[in-house]
Amino acid sequence: MYNLIIYIVIMAIVVWTMDGVNLNRIFKQNKVNQARIMYIMIVFSLTYLVSSFIIAFLGSLK
Numbered sequence: 001m002y003n004l005i006i007y008i009v010i011m012a013i014v015v016w017t018m019d020g021v022n023l024n025r026i027f028k029q030n031k032v033n034q035a036r037i038m039y040i041m042i043v044f045s046l047t048y049l050v051s052s053f054i055i056a057f058l059g060s061l062k
Contacts, residue, residue, distance in 0.1 A: 011047045
């Protein structure tokens with residue numbers, strides 16, 4: 001149960017922090033859909049990595 005809470009909280013934090021990154025400069029002007037998909041992939045990847053780290057860290061404290 002606490003895994004789900006950690007994933008939701010971390011996803012909110014990752015989306016908030018990714019707001020500060022300007023990914024539009026990396027992509028071409030007409031590739032808006034590709035930039036959005038890349039943004040979603042980065043958010044999910046960072047959420048998984050950070051959440052897995054926190055869950056493993058909390059598991060090692062037991």
